[in-house]
Amino acid sequence: NLLLKAQTKIECIAMNFCDDLITLSKTNDIDLVAKHFEPGDIRNYSAIISATNDESLNTLVSKVAHESGIPVNVVDSPDLSSFIMPSIVDRSPVVIAISSAGRAPVLARIIRAKLETIIPSAYGELAEIAGQYREKVKRRFNNIKERRKFWEGAFSGVIAEKVFSGRSQEAKKELEKRLVETKDEGLGEVYLVGAGPGDPDLLTFKALRLMQQADVVLYDRLVSKGVLELVRRDAEMVYVGKKGGESSHQVEINKLMVDLVNSGQRVCRLKGGDPFIFGRGG
Incomplete structure (x- = not known):
């Protein structure tokens, strides 16, 4: 179904086909070829997936695909595969892929299930609206920092909440209003954030959000490597140990x-530790 959703032309080679696949082939771009697999069956495909319970056949398919330079995935056999099929959280155009590199596919599916429950389906609509206004925002704000700040406010405030509650037209009006009213701010901001005892799992949601927003991070030797890994990738890191x-x-x-x-x-x-004790917050 995921391949069909991506508008892929599919050819299936097998001696027998399940009822669901036969039904899908009647209304979709799927060719069912009833025959035993032979190396000559591999032609100019974009990708090959081998999903049989015959280990020798899977090995043969993998070998021929590799020799032909075609990406191949052998289900539950990462050693025979040149690519992995990740679990997908689909909020198109936002798509999240979770992969364990073939080591624990069940765990990847469990993580996917958890993400499905905490990421609203309306994130796709929010991304579509952002795409519609991207050029307007680029024309309104000359530098990338101003644009990033504008979008961070849009994605975490009233505009996002309106989309999540099904009021997309109101969200667009609010976005238009922000584009007109938003002023270029001369001054920046300072966030005093405590990294706690060093375990990244103990950071508060607010601490993580501020670390992701910052343009510059001043840190010292007491901040663990795991915590520093959560800072925005393109932020400037300044050691003040x-x-x-x-x-x-x-x-x-x-x-x-x-x-x-x-x-x-x-x-x-x-x-x-606590920033108001160790960071002279008072």
């Missing part, structure tokens, strides 16, 4: 934050 010759005095750190904010940057001061 206080150990030996690498130390930065607090006055210098404060001045750096002020300078960054005055330049319009969103700054995350990431501290190990």
